[in-house]
Amino acid sequence: MTTMPQIDLAGAGVQPATAVAKPKVVARDVNVHYGEKHALHNVSIDIPEQAVTAFIGPSGCGKSTFLRCINRMNDTIASCRVTGRIELDGEDIYDRSLDVVQLRARVGMVFQKPNPFPKSIYENVAYGPRIHGLAQSKAELDEIVERSLKRASLFEEVKDRLDAPGTGLSGGQQQRLCIARAIAVSPEVILMDEPCSALDPIATARIEELIDELRENYTIVIVTHSMQQAARVSQRTAFFHLGKLVEQGPTEHIFTTPEDKRTQDYITGRFG
Amino acid sequence: MVAVFFLALVAIAVAAYLAGRLKGQRLVAAGARLHSLPTYHGLFLAVACVIPMLAVVVAWTPLAPRVVESRAIAALPADLQPKSELEHDARLREARLVAVGQYAGAPSPGLAAAGEAYRSARAAAEVLLLALGIAAAAGGFVWGSRQLAPDFRARNRFERVTKVALIACSAVAVLTTVGIVFSVLFETLRFFGRYPWHDFLFGLQWSPQIAIRADQVGQSGAFGAVPLFVGTTLVMLIAILVAGPVGLFAAIYMSEYATPKFRAVAKPVLEVLAGIPTVVFGFFAALTVAPFIKSTGEALGLSVASESALAAGLVMGVMIIPFVSSLSDDVINAVPQSLRDGSYGMGATRSETIKKVVLPAALPGIVSALMLAVSRAVGETMIVVMAAGLAGNLTFNPLEAVTTVTVQIKTLLVGDQEFDSAKTLSAFALGFVLFFFTLLLNVVALRIVRKYREQYD
Ligand SMILES: Nc1ncnc2c1ncn2[C@@H]1O[C@H](COP(=O)(O)OP(=O)(O)O)[C@@H](O)[C@H]1O
Ligand SMILES: [Mg+2]
Numbered sequence: 001m002t003t004m005p006q007i008d009l010a011g012a013g014v015q016p017a018t019a020v021a022k023p024k025v026v027a028r029d030v031n032v033h034y035g036e037k038h039a040l041h042n043v044s045i046d047i048p049e050q051a052v053t054a055f056i057g058p059s060g061c062g063k064s065t066f067l068r069c070i071n072r073m074n075d076t077i078a079s080c081r082v083t084g085r086i087e088l089d090g091e092d093i094y095d096r097s098l099d100v101v102q103l104r105a106r107v108g109m110v111f112q113k114p115n116p117f118p119k120s121i122y123e124n125v126a127y128g129p130r131i132h133g134l135a136q137s138k139a140e141l142d143e144i145v146e147r148s149l150k151r152a153s154l155f156e157e158v159k160d161r162l163d164a165p166g167t168g169l170s171g172g173q174q175q176r177l178c179i180a181r182a183i184a185v186s187p188e189v190i191l192m193d194e195p196c197s198a199l200d201p202i203a204t205a206r207i208e209e210l211i212d213e214l215r216e217n218y219t220i221v222i223v224t225h226s227m228q229q230a231a232r233v234s235q236r237t238a239f240f241h242l243g244k245l246v247e248q249g250p251t252e253h254i255f256t257t258p259e260d261k262r263t264q265d266y267i268t269g270r271f272g
Numbered sequence: 273m274v275a276v277f278f279l280a281l282v283a284i285a286v287a288a289y290l291a292g293r294l295k296g297q298r299l300v301a302a303g304a305r306l307h308s309l310p311t312y313h314g315l316f317l318a319v320a321c322v323i324p325m326l327a328v329v330v331a332w333t334p335l336a337p338r339v340v341e342s343r344a345i346a347a348l349p350a351d352l353q354p355k356s357e358l359e360h361d362a363r364l365r366e367a368r369l370v371a372v373g374q375y376a377g378a379p380s381p382g383l384a385a386a387g388e389a390y391r392s393a394r395a396a397a398e399v400l401l402l403a404l405g406i407a408a409a410a411g412g413f414v415w416g417s418r419q420l421a422p423d424f425r426a427r428n429r430f431e432r433v434t435k436v437a438l439i440a441c442s443a444v445a446v447l448t449t450v451g452i453v454f455s456v457l458f459e460t461l462r463f464f465g466r467y468p469w470h471d472f473l474f475g476l477q478w479s480p481q482i483a484i485r486a487d488q489v490g491q492s493g494a495f496g497a498v499p500l501f502v503g504t505t506l507v508m509l510i511a512i513l514v515a516g517p518v519g520l521f522a523a524i525y526m527s528e529y530a531t532p533k534f535r536a537v538a539k540p541v542l543e544v545l546a547g548i549p550t551v552v553f554g555f556f557a558a559l560t561v562a563p564f565i566k567s568t569g570e571a572l573g574l575s576v577a578s579e580s581a582l583a584a585g586l587v588m589g590v591m592i593i594p595f596v597s598s599l600s601d602d603v604i605n606a607v608p609q610s611l612r613d614g615s616y617g618m619g620a621t622r623s624e625t626i627k628k629v630v631l632p633a634a635l636p637g638i639v640s641a642l643m644l645a646v647s648r649a650v651g652e653t654m655i656v657v658m659a660a661g662l663a664g665n666l667t668f669n670p671l672e673a674v675t676t677v678t679v680q681i682k683t684l685l686v687g688d689q690e691f692d693s694a695k696t697l698s699a700f701a702l703g704f705v706l707f708f709f710t711l712l713l714n715v716v717a718l719r720i721v722r723k724y725r726e727q728y729d
Binding site for chain 2: 182185
């Protein structure tokens, strides 16, 4: 992992046109290579606190790649090389002194396909608190599990069968379980990579509702291939194309008066 | 002669195939739309010739020798005609020897006549077989080529024949197993007719030498198999204590930590271990490991037998490492990457992820890998024959010589044996117990694997 030399964030040059007031995550000139392949070119973006930011764009344009930079999940891919600077609350997350385990406790992730562990519902949610030692007693752990399931609006459906395997739930319930699992370690940011792409419309609607509720307490970044979804749940939208961040801004702005030709073409359905 | 017959068979099959295909191609050339490709017409015709020809062989095999034999007996002069079954067989044997020119000394004229009759009858039978076979093939050819027509479903017919052939092959495998099980079962029941089964299963003394004279000492003929079961269990436990952790940890390293390059080299190398003949492991155990254990043990002030359960178990453990590691590696790899990502995404380290997510998810598969390895270990003979000894000691001390079920089976059956003494029959009883145990292990292991598969599909 090489880190680019410090860039003056306040200075001119790469400062995004639409800077946000209270950025939680700040990325500057992020480049990602998978081996020889240059997957992401000079991405700079500010992600606001307690809001939903959506990444849209045709598939293969690097949305997931950038999302995975924010909690350093790309570290698990041997061929992947990230350069540039990403800050969480002003702290460089690629700094040598930063512990990736701590980072991922602060930046949780929900994946495209629901991936509950083959354990009980309770154990799924308790997984994070256990490895991070967040609960001193069984009662405390019970409380964390219950609170997380409630926040993920799953508790009512599963409260009588917390010992049942998480893999036995329906797809939508599994995805909410994964959200509960992420919430259980009280992250500040939650990254969601197409969290509804494997779900039916009703389950999707529930997750979207949930995302809207979670916005109050968390900073949420969601990758979606559905423009309607981006329009429904997000406050800010960033449009990626061929590894470049083409345009970003308030969601209604992007969807009504996009500036770039490529953004226009994409949201009017001309490609993608 | 058999060779000639089968050469004829192959030649006819090829000729029929070519003829059938040619006919199909002619039909196409004549503007017909065939239901099946010309190739299938050829294959159908070849099968139509081969099947009757093989049927002739099948019918002929039990019939022909009888005819030949009765000719030979009939050629004997009146004074040599056999009067009993035994004499009949003896005369035949002599006639056969005369026929092939291996009769010691000069045969009597009567016997020479019988030998000549035998020889000529057999030669005639062989020619007749060939003629009949070719006639049958010709019949099949005529019948088959009448069938060939544009709308003839040669493909379906041929595929039906193929299916029957496939069924026959699988039937061979299944029937062999069933046959073995039943023959072992019957011999076992015969043994239990002579020796009470509860004494066999629960008896504590194993000394299968049966007294030949009434006053012989130390030859009690006791078939209490518990010492063998204990010895087998002891060796097996040592083996699994070696192979379990080593194999599992190797698998974890291979699948979770090793770079793809290292894995590509190390995995096949580890699997070579599975290809080493067990007899090689056996003498390694007897000549290298056992003396080493003995001298080490003695240096520590322990008394160690020169053949010990420990030596056999250790080497057997090494032998089954590849089973454990290779199968475990497969099940660990089958754990979806998404589960690992989920765990890393929660901030778990690699070893936490392995301990808390990967291994629990792979556990059923790992258990069944261990069970398959155990059933290998239990059935293994060469290593224990060479390294564990023959003494039926009832002991749990790994430093002493023990004996195992397989070793005793081998010992009981090697050499000249009467096949209906209790001693020989006891080998079948041991074999049956062994078979039953490994079968049980395999069934349970396969069940677990299947259940585990369902979880992710
Ligand atoms: N693990 C990987 N190894 C190599 N190339 C990858 C890997 N993951 C993604 N890529 C490549 O990076 C580009 C961006 O992929 P991704 O971020 O998954 O796109 P998106 O999520 O927008 O569909 C694609 O061209 C893809 O082929
Ligand atoms: Mg993606």
